[in-house]
Amino acid sequence: MSHPTAFEDGPADEGGVLLLSHVGFSFLEDLIGALDTRRLKAFVLTSLPLPEHLPQRLDDVAAKAHEVRSTDHHVLTRADVEQYLAELRRRGERVRGCVTVWEGYRHLMAHANALLGVPDLAQDQVLALRDKLALRNGLADAGLSRARAAALTPESLAAHQAGGRRHFVKPVSGIASFGTFPLTAGTTWGDIERIAEEARQDPVYASAFGADVPFLVEDYLPGREFSFEVLAADGAAHVVAVHEKCEVTETAGAVLENACVSPPESLGAVELAGGLAWVRGLLAHLDLRWGCFHLEARHHEGRWELIEANPRVGGALISHSVKALTGADDLLGLWIDLLLAAAGPDPDALDRYHRRLREISYAPDGAPPSDRATFFRVFFAERGLIARIGLGTDLPAQPVVTQILLKEGDRVASDVREVFLGQLLWSLTLDERERLLPDLMRASQNAIEVHYET
Structure with missing residues (x-):
């Protein structure tokens, strides 16, 4: 299903950006707005919206984007991306990069950017970050984490409950907070099966979990929770914001992040400087040279521990918060500019981008970039x-x-x-x-x- 072009007087010579959307959403309004301010076309490829959102959602997006293409299924595939890119090329459209904020499509974004010659993470790097079991134990093997994880089975569930220590349960490749919770003496294998079945039946989230919905159990990470908003360009990492999760609710089926403050209220410059150095060391160890990252971590007794390394913009109002903090652009706009600078014809564009980010990022000594x-x-x-x-x-x-x-x-x-x-x-x-x-x-x-x- 394809919707016609919403406007015909756009600057065709500037080209556009491919936006991958899950069931018609995924921050599309914000992304299209960022492209509009840069006089770039928005080519939207979306999986089929849910029945209750048809046809209105596609009509709403078509009124804002240059073009909207919807598949006839609820999950985008590699073939969908390849076919749409090939069609845009045949029509003479200049596609300057691909962006998605839906984590389940981040590997498709990497594949599209590889086809377009735009520097980005490799597909296998994205998939490795999404495998939280392998990531946790790999960091432990490298001395970068004191926690370890194991595949959750009826046997490992009972063994961890009998061990007398605190543990945490989460899907191996989940999304958001779905099915994440502290292990308790009352947790049963039936609880795990119920959550896995709900994940398989969830029309929006199912594709992000895989068919089997495997879970892991890991050592509980104590301390206060933070997130680092990072842009990496050719191996140089810039931390544009640090958010402290000042209210977190752990329920029986999810961990809800109720409120965030930035800069962190409970950390001084010394602790922040240590966190910035830890972030750069982590990215270097994982060879994450390009992209936007939302790194979730806990700080306890002077030590940082990774919760998740998300190769995308953080959710909720993280992107808006970055704009208010820096007085510059939101995080989505900064990510788009990274793709444009990295692959554009101007050889000095990347240097200018680095200079711009240094002005709005944390200093190595932990000083925030502004008084906001x-x-x-x-x-x-x-x-x-x-x-x-x-x-x-x-x-x-x-x-x-x-x-x-x-x-x-x-x-x-x-x-x-x-x-x-x-x-x-x-x-x-x-x-x-x-x-x-x-x-x-x-x-x-x-x-x-x-x-x-x-």
Whole structure:
């Protein structure tokens, strides 16, 4: 299914970028907006949206993008990408790179960029990062992690429960927080089978897990949780933001990241400098020379431990937060500019890109690039039918980004994956944050008011 071009007067000589979308979403509005500001066409290739979103979702995207091509199945394949790229080439379109924020398609993005001659991660590197079992034990073998992991089976489940230590369970190749939780004495193999079956049946997330949905069990990582937002260009890593997850809820079926603040509130410059050095050493060890990374980590007793290395932009309002912090561009725009600089005809473009990133990134001594701070809160839906939803008014400061993602009449059916209800972001100076953050954290808990039908 193909939708016609939304505009005919665009600058064809500037070319465009291929955007890979999962079931019609994957930050498309933000990506298309970033391409519009760069006078580039958006060629959208999406897997078939769910029936409840047809045909409206494709019509909505077609009104913004240069072109939208939808497959007749819910999961994009390598052949889909190759065929669409070949068609664009036959028509004389100049495709300058490929981007996706859907982790299940990140290897397809790498394949497309290889076909286009754009520097990026290799497909096998992407797939290796998504294998959390092999990654954890590989880091332990290299002395870069004190934790180890094992495949979860009925036997290993019982053995770890009997060992008396804390452990954590997660899918080997999952996505978001689906099916991630601390192991307890009450966890049963039936619980694992139930979550695996829900993953297989989930029309949006199923393709990201694989047919068997294997799980792992690993040593529990203590400490506070952070994420490093990193852009790597020709082996040089730039950390443009560090977010502290100041509220994390561990449930029986998922770990929900409720609120984040940046720069981190609980770390000083010395600890941050150590984290920046650790990030660069980690990327060098894994040979991650190109791309955008959302590195999730825990810090405990002066030591950093990797949770996940995601080869993409972080979710929620991470990209918007970067824009508010740097006063420059959001993280999606910076990632697009990396692809353009790396593969463009101007030999000095990459040098200019490095200089630009150095100006908006953390210094090696842990100093943030500006006096700006952000706080954002994510609201997750509960199982049930939404009867009423709206934005509250009793807040010590007004958010600069407000997104309410569900509406009255929407039904939430899952409780083992995060279902976003809405999200809000505040932009502050560091002085304002010190004064307002305690009240803002408390008041913002009810900033989106939602009621469910009983």
